[in-house]
Amino acid sequence: MKLNLGSSLVIDFPRLRHEPMRNETPITNIMVPDPITVDISQGLNDVRRALSSERFHHLPVLDGKKLVGLISVTDLLKLGESAVDGNEYLDRHFSIGDVMQSDVITVSHRATIEEAARMLSAGGFHALPVTDHDEHLRGLLTSTDLINFLLERSPEPNIPAAASDRLTVLEQVLKAAELYLLSGLAETEHTRLELAIAAARREHP
Numbered sequence: 001m002k003l004n005l006g007s008s009l010v011i012d013f014p015r016l017r018h019e020p021m022r023n024e025t026p027i028t029n030i031m032v033p034d035p036i037t038v039d040i041s042q043g044l045n046d047v048r049r050a051l052s053s054e055r056f057h058h059l060p061v062l063d064g065k066k067l068v069g070l071i072s073v074t075d076l077l078k079l080g081e082s083a084v085d086g087n088e089y090l091d092r093h094f095s096i097g098d099v100m101q102s103d104v105i106t107v108s109h110r111a112t113i114e115e116a117a118r119m120l121s122a123g124g125f126h127a128l129p130v131t132d133h134d135e136h137l138r139g140l141l142t143s144t145d146l147i148n149f150l151l152e153r154s155p156e157p158n159i160p161a162a163a164s165d166r167l168t169v170l171e172q173v174l175k176a177a178e179l180y181l182l183s184g185l186a187e188t189e190h191t192r193l194e195l196a197i198a199a200a201r202r203e204h205p
Helices: 044-053 073-077 081-085 088-093 113-121 143-152 161-182 187-203
Strands: 002-004 010-012 058-063 066-072 127-131 137-142
Touching: 044 058, 044 073, 044 088, 058 137, 066 073, 066 127, 113 127, 113 143, 137 143
Parallel strands: none
Antiparallel strands: 002 010, 058 066, 127 137
């Protein structure tokens, strides 16, 4: 960045580089650690009751301790009115295995929030089961959890101390330059500008 104060005086300040913000917060800090689940041997009416009685939209499906799928309100709605009303027809004609999403994308319990956010931003799904190396369910992270975390997290400027000092000095130079230009080259403002430039050079040679 160059500050031009006339044909004979140009001060060149290197441009500040803004590094991309990273979030190394563990995913375990914001996931639901003990989500409600269903076993693959249960009926779809059990799924319907769980989803209608709680304020969530996804249920991990387990076979023992192992995660085998994910079922959502949207999956049930595809079955029509019987899924909404809940009746014996639902369990007689469909199983959880017929309806659930079996090719579920999961995230490691050792992952960071940034890694999870990149996966969710790819689109196509809104929930990430969190698993360990044995594919055992450790928690559930949804896009809503991530959004709430970002809304609650107060933004912090990613500006190094040295860069912040440089901005302060530059601001002083600019103020002095403005007064200098408006003063008609008054002796007082000329001296003030020279002092500000000298201070800038001492701070950042």
